[in-house]
Amino acid sequence: MAKRPFFFHHTLGFRRNPFGALEADEWIAVAILPDTISKLFSTHFTHLQLLGSMGAGKTTSLRKLADQFANAGGPANQRVAYEYLAQGERVMKTDTAVLDILLLDEAQRLNRRSRRRLLASAAQFNGGGLRLILSSHKDLTPYFVRRGLPLVTIDLDETLTLAHYERLLARRLAYFALPGAAHTTLSPDAISWLYETFYPNMRDAEYFLYEVWQRETAVREVTAVHLQELFTENR
Numbered sequence: 420m421a422k423r424p425f426f427f428h429h430t431l432g433f434r435r436n437p438f439g440a441l442e443a444d445e446w447i448a449v450a451i452l453p454d455t456i457s458k459l460f461s462t463h464f465t466h467l468q469l470l471g472s473m474g475a476g477k478t479t480s481l482r483k484l485a486d487q488f489a490n491a492g493g494p495a496n497q498r499v500a501y502e503y504l505a506q507g508e509r510v511m512k513t514d515t516a517v518l519d520i521l522l523l524d525e526a527q528r529l530n531r532r533s534r535r536r537l538l539a540s541a542a543q544f545n546g547g548g549l550r551l552i553l554s555s556h557k558d559l560t561p562y563f564v565r566r567g568l569p570l571v572t573i574d575l576d577e578t579l580t581l582a583h584y585e586r587l588l589a590r591r592l593a594y595f596a597l598p599g600a601a602h603t604t605l606s607p608d609a610i611s612w613l614y615e616t617f618y619p620n621m622r623d624a625e626y627f628l629y630e631v632w633q634r635e636t637a638v639r640e641v642t643a644v645h646l647q648e649l650f651t652e653n654r
Contacts, residue, residue: 432602471575474622
């Protein structure tokens with residue numbers, strides 16, 4: 420069956436395909452932090468490292484945290500910046516001298532000199548300096564230990580439970596649903612199938628669901644059987 424253009428998605432009860440590419444504000448709006456991070460956010464910690472497989476939500480979590488820190492309010496008026504190190508980039512562009520908090524995505528890509536400079540500006544337990552929140556595919560704990568810097572590490576693969584999957588998908592569908600309109604949903608067994616098939620790569624699950632929604636023609640509950648049929652068809 421041929422794909423349909425976005426403007427037909429009102430027939431499914433959505434203003435557009437809910438699993439399409441996200442604008443920056445949409446990305447933050449649909450993001451849900453794992454409970455482990457949410458609880459940590461309300462306590463005192465100095466530096467945080469997020470580990471995880473590709474698609475497990477490292478970038479999403481950093482963007483959500485950056486928004487929360489920037490909008491936390493209070494007398495501190497924290498100066499916050501987010502930077503993503505693309506493939507091949509080894510040096511940051513952000514001026515850390517004017518920041519209180521830096522959220523650095525793909526921190527393992529920093530070269531040795533840049534990493535040393537960054538850690539040299541990092542805060543101690545009770546001292547001033549920069550607060551670091553990093554995502555990485557490599558555990559950076561040894562570099563913090565050498566400088567005596569406290570570091571909390573969270574492995575996002577371990578936080579990506581079926582219940583969290585359900586919350587993420589429900590938020591995505593609700594955000595793009597037309598107000599007051601019936602809309603296409605995912606059955607519980609469909610969500611379980613997605614989790615078992617794509618864990619821990621939530622990104623690949625969303626790519627697949629984009630294709631599913633492109634082929635839908637009317638409001639209904641999409642089941643695991645429907646997903647398995649399309650998955651087998653496209654393999």
